[in-house]
Amino acid sequence: MKERKKIAIVGVGLIGGSLAIQLHEKKLSSRLIGVEADPDHAAQALALELVDEILPLDQAVEQAEVIVLAIPVDAMLSLLPAVLDRVDQQIVLDLGSTKSQLVAAIKDHPKRGRFVATHPMWGTEYSGPAAAVRGAYENKAVILCNTDQTDADALEWVRHMFEKIGMRQLEMEAVAHDLHAAYVSHISHITSFALANTVLEKEKEENAIFELASAGFESTVRLAKSNPAMWVPIFLQNKDNVLDVLNEHIEQLKKFRDSIRDDQSDVLKGLITEANKIRRIIK
Amino acid sequence: MKERKKIAIVGVGLIGGSLAIQLHEKKLSSRLIGVEADPDHAAQALALELVDEILPLDQAVEQAEVIVLAIPVDAMLSLLPAVLDRVDQQIVLDLGSTKSQLVAAIKDHPKRGRFVATHPMWGTEYSGPAAAVRGAYENKAVILCNTDQTDADALEWVRHMFEKIGMRQLEMEAVAHDLHAAYVSHISHITSFALANTVLEKEKEENAIFELASAGFESTVRLAKSNPAMWVPIFLQNKDNVLDVLNEHIEQLKKFRDSIRDDQSDVLKGLITEANKIRRIIK
Numbered sequence: 001m002k003e004r005k006k007i008a009i010v011g012v013g014l015i016g017g018s019l020a021i022q023l024h025e026k027k028l029s030s031r032l033i034g035v036e037a038d039p040d041h042a043a044q045a046l047a048l049e050l051v052d053e054i055l056p057l058d059q060a061v062e063q064a065e066v067i068v069l070a071i072p073v074d075a076m077l078s079l080l081p082a083v084l085d086r087v088d089q090q091i092v093l094d095l096g097s098t099k100s101q102l103v104a105a106i107k108d109h110p111k112r113g114r115f116v117a118t119h120p121m122w123g124t125e126y127s128g129p130a131a132a133v134r135g136a137y138e139n140k141a142v143i144l145c146n147t148d149q150t151d152a153d154a155l156e157w158v159r160h161m162f163e164k165i166g167m168r169q170l171e172m173e174a175v176a177h178d179l180h181a182a183y184v185s186h187i188s189h190i191t192s193f194a195l196a197n198t199v200l201e202k203e204k205e206e207n208a209i210f211e212l213a214s215a216g217f218e219s220t221v222r223l224a225k226s227n228p229a230m231w232v233p234i235f236l237q238n239k240d241n242v243l244d245v246l247n248e249h250i251e252q253l254k255k256f257r258d259s260i261r262d263d264q265s266d267v268l269k270g271l272i273t274e275a276n277k278i279r280r281i282i283k
Numbered sequence: 284m285k286e287r288k289k290i291a292i293v294g295v296g297l298i299g300g301s302l303a304i305q306l307h308e309k310k311l312s313s314r315l316i317g318v319e320a321d322p323d324h325a326a327q328a329l330a331l332e333l334v335d336e337i338l339p340l341d342q343a344v345e346q347a348e349v350i351v352l353a354i355p356v357d358a359m360l361s362l363l364p365a366v367l368d369r370v371d372q373q374i375v376l377d378l379g380s381t382k383s384q385l386v387a388a389i390k391d392h393p394k395r396g397r398f399v400a401t402h403p404m405w406g407t408e409y410s411g412p413a414a415a416v417r418g419a420y421e422n423k424a425v426i427l428c429n430t431d432q433t434d435a436d437a438l439e440w441v442r443h444m445f446e447k448i449g450m451r452q453l454e455m456e457a458v459a460h461d462l463h464a465a466y467v468s469h470i471s472h473i474t475s476f477a478l479a480n481t482v483l484e485k486e487k488e489e490n491a492i493f494e495l496a497s498a499g500f501e502s503t504v505r506l507a508k509s510n511p512a513m514w515v516p517i518f519l520q521n522k523d524n525v526l527d528v529l530n531e532h533i534e535q536l537k538k539f540r541d542s543i544r545d546d547q548s549d550v551l552k553g554l555i556t557e558a559n560k561i562r563r564i565i566k
Contacts, residue, residue, distance in 0.1 A: 196558035228555035252477040272511035275479040
């Protein structure tokens with residue numbers, strides 16, 4: 001396998017910055033080039049030594065052997081074809097949370113084979129280079145999508161990279177990925193955002209929330225701190241699946257509401273006992 | 284202040300068991316009597332040395348100087364008056380999650396003054412004696428309700444106990460307590476139960492959830508493991524407040540749904556930006 005140690009990270013925020021730390025620590029990179037549209041984030045990424053230098057996209061694509069795209073999924077849709085226009089034998093991979101529209105957008109691109117669609121199942125509610133975390137991704141799952149459309153050498157290198165980082169690799173078609181991502185990630189964020197808005201709307205006494213909020217509340221509402229620039233395009237790109245799960249979630253909440261309203265303690269107990277089955281899945 | 288070191292814990296589960304550990308470690312007790320309806324839990328509580336002995340309720344009330352009630356709030360409603368019927372100068376306190384019905388139920392009891400209504404804002408999604416945690420309650424808030432109805436010596440001892448455990452004490456009327464508890468605790472549990480049911484209903488491939496579930500999903504759905512025996516009576520006793528917050532939550536979810544359905548990215552961004560304000564409250 002050809003050694004590729006000059007790596008460009010496009011978008012040096014939470015996701016890209018955390019990968020940069022891993023690439024360096026696992027000796028996967030000898031030189032890390034950052035591409036960053038936000039000048040403050042660019043300066044922070046250098047100050048935090050997440051990358052060795054910041055370059056414009058053109059120069060980064062030209063000089064790097066691997067180009068990692070870690071930007072919001074709306075920007076990704078336009079940037080990926082533009083990057084592929086400029087690559088020769090480099091490898092391009094993305095770390096985004098939606099896949100169907102992205103792989104459709106470059107399906108017939110002459111350089112399609114240089115691209116690997118990936119989604120590492122890790123993130124936090126924070127954003128920007130200062131949010132980058134050492135040891136992120138380790139022991140987490142990563143999904144590789146539509147790998148039959150990728151050149152063998154590109155797939156091999158990316159698989160090697162995730163293996164060195166310590167991720168469990170799964171393969172999935174983009175359409176299946178977006179469905180499962182709606183269930184296990186996107187809906188949690190909507191629930192949490194909506195819960196924050198509920199409590200902020202109903203509870204005018206912020207002091208009371210502050211004093212009383214327990215670990216349970218914090219845990220449920222934590223994701224509500226997540227960045228709209230990242231999440232708005234995810235929800236819109238995965239619209240059909242998200243709407244499907246969200247409508248089901250509203251129906252489930254109505255079952256709780258109706259059984260509480262009608263004092264049906266047996267029904268309520270049944271709903272909670274059913275929910276407890278999540279123990280089989282979440283330790 | 285009169286020293287009271289013979290303490291009975293009625294219900295030696297997550298809540299009562301965790302308090303038992305604290306009472307012992309902070310030298311607040313010299314003898315801990317457990318009262319426990321479930322024989323398995325009684326045996327576990329002894330094996331784990333949470334209490335020194337298990338006694339029937341009558342004997343425990345007679346021998347103890349302080350009686351702590353840590354049972355589901357439906358059982359609490361009938362047990363508290365029965366315990367007060369038997370006390371002389373002992374102190375009785377509860378640790379339950381709802382307060383309005385409870386203080387109303389014993390409002391005119393001749394021994395009302397011996398009772399202190401408290402709600403320590405701590406818990407986990409687990410239950411039973413084996414779930415008891417060392418160091419629980421420390422640096423958390425505890426709410427004391429309707430303290431003007433409590434004898435001065437009883438209030439003084441309970442305040443001293445919570446101070447030694449390291450809890451921040453707040454006073455609140457029972458009605459206000461139940462309102463705030465609906466916002467910051469009860470609704471989080473309903474959201475989490477309903478989210479678990481949504482995902483279990485929609486996602487037939489449990490392996491996919493298992494493999495893909497990220498820390499964000501786990502955090503949001505964690506409370507769904509909570510015990511129905513504890514939570515059904517909480518929701519029903521706090522029905523009006525819970526329904527009020529739950530209806531608002533459904534409305535908030537519909538705002539997300541409608542803006543996604545109609546591709547209104549600006550509205551969606553506004554909703555998320557609003558939700559981000561929870562940062563002011565939750566660090």
